[in-house]
Amino acid sequence: xxxxxxxxxxxxxxxxxxxxxxxxxxxxxxxxxxxxxxxxxxxxxxxxxxxxxxxxxxxxxxxxxxxxxxxxxxxxxxxxxxxxxxxxxxxxxxxxxxxxxxxxxxxxxxxxxx
Amino acid sequence: xxxxxxxxxxxxxxxxxxxxxxxxxxxxxxxxxxxxxxxxxxxxxxxxxxxxxxxxxxxxxxxxxxxxxxxxxxxxxxxxxxxxxxxxxxxxxxxxxxxxxxxxxxxxxxxxxxxxxxxxxxxxxxxxxxxxxxxxxxxxxxxxxxxxxxxxxxxxxx
Numbered sequence: 001x002x003x004x005x006x007x008x009x010x011x012x013x014x015x016x017x018x019x020x021x022x023x024x025x026x027x028x029x030x031x032x033x034x035x036x037x038x039x040x041x042x043x044x045x046x047x048x049x050x051x052x053x054x055x056x057x058x059x060x061x062x063x064x065x066x067x068x069x070x071x072x073x074x075x076x077x078x079x080x081x082x083x084x085x086x087x088x089x090x091x092x093x094x095x096x097x098x099x100x101x102x103x104x105x106x107x108x109x110x111x112x113x114x
Numbered sequence: 115x116x117x118x119x120x121x122x123x124x125x126x127x128x129x130x131x132x133x134x135x136x137x138x139x140x141x142x143x144x145x146x147x148x149x150x151x152x153x154x155x156x157x158x159x160x161x162x163x164x165x166x167x168x169x170x171x172x173x174x175x176x177x178x179x180x181x182x183x184x185x186x187x188x189x190x191x192x193x194x195x196x197x198x199x200x201x202x203x204x205x206x207x208x209x210x211x212x213x214x215x216x217x218x219x220x221x222x223x224x225x226x227x228x229x230x231x232x233x234x235x236x237x238x239x240x241x242x243x244x245x246x247x248x249x250x251x252x253x254x255x256x257x258x259x260x261x262x263x264x265x266x267x268x269x270x271x272x
Binding site: 003004005006007008009010025026041043044045046047048049050051054057058063064067073074076077080091092094096098 | 211212214215216217218219220221222223224225226
């Protein structure tokens with residue numbers, strides 16, 4: 001299996017199932033987690049994703065190498081990470097996108113993203 | 115003569131008590147002679163002075179107390195009000211909205227899967243862990259490419 005995926009790259013490393021996990025692959029899932037789907041982006045490898053209308057906030061160079069787990073940033077943000085009625089990945093209703101275009105789930109609509 | 119006699123008597127009285135260095139008390143007897151009362155002028159004066167002092171001091175203390183007690187209460191009330199006011203003025207934090215700046219702290223990027231293999235079967239028997247392994251990955255950045263190694267059968271079935 002090969003292909004492009006979306007990853008959260010600055011999470012604190014932690015052991016998982018016998019190996020060290022350094023991040024998370026972003027997937028869309030149904031609310032009951034019975035169906036999980038990879039989000040396949042269009043864009044260059046290593047390109048950072050951003051919210052529409054907030055390009056300045058996501059300017060490269062302002063990123064912490066490792067998120068502080070005590071601040072629980074991921075936990076606070078993940079609950080607003082969803083797919084809309086058309087399958088586009090949104091955060092608080094704002095589309096997540098690359099320079100090539102918005103990220104879209106193939107089949108899962110009105111689902112969770114994490 | 116009476117004066118001389120009285121003076122002589124007094125002198126005797128002083129001489130008798132001269133060793134004690136205490137002013138001799140004069141004993142007078144009231145109608146009930148069993149209960150003598152002292153008529154020491156010095157002690158009486160001292161008592162009166164003390165009484166006067168107490169009387170003078172008492173109203174001052176009474177005046178001071180009511181002034182002193184309400185002052186700290188008012189001060190405390192003002193402090194309490196000051197403490198309470200800022201709490202009321204604080205805007206209610208809407209937990210349903212998170213600042214996009216917070217979300218921008220998460221580094222979300224495009225990566226590529228370069229290697230993938232199956233995980234230990236018994237781990238997959240737990241549904242939660244199966245979902246978790248589908249999301250978690252290991253990667254290393256090499257030559258401008260993110261190399262990923264998945265450990266999830268759910269992704270392999272895709």
